[in-house]
Amino acid sequence: MSHCSENETNCETSCSAGSCKPACETVSECPVECAAEKWKKSMCQAMHEAQVEVLKAKILKAHGPMLEEAADAVLAAAMACWQSQIAEVRKHQASETLKGKLLELWTRPKA
Numbered sequence: 001m002s003h004c005s006e007n008e009t010n011c012e013t014s015c016s017a018g019s020c021k022p023a024c025e026t027v028s029e030c031p032v033e034c035a036a037e038k039w040k041k042s043m044c045q046a047m048h049e050a051q052v053e054v055l056k057a058k059i060l061k062a063h064g065p066m067l068e069e070a071a072d073a074v075l076a077a078a079m080a081c082w083q084s085q086i087a088e089v090r091k092h093q094a095s096e097t098l099k100g101k102l103l104e105l106w107t108r109p110k111a
Helices: 031-107
Strands: 013-016 019-022
Touching: none
Parallel strands: none
Antiparallel strands: 013 019
């Protein structure tokens, strides 16, 4: 068995606690076994990605128009929320500008 874990992308070294050492210290940690494991994982990943693409195409074919309408509704709601947030920022800026102007007027030397 090799030292290839599910999350490992580089089987040439095994790193832990800041120190790295070659993974092929014994026959059971051979880089060829590691490469074979990577190919198996790649096959599984590719199959998964292909399945997702097939399902996406079928979902779009069957429900595309409804999904487009749903996307439009989500976008409209998100943009309304965004515009509301921008309005709040502008309101705050206007208030701060007014406060600054009043402070300037009240603290300037009298003529």
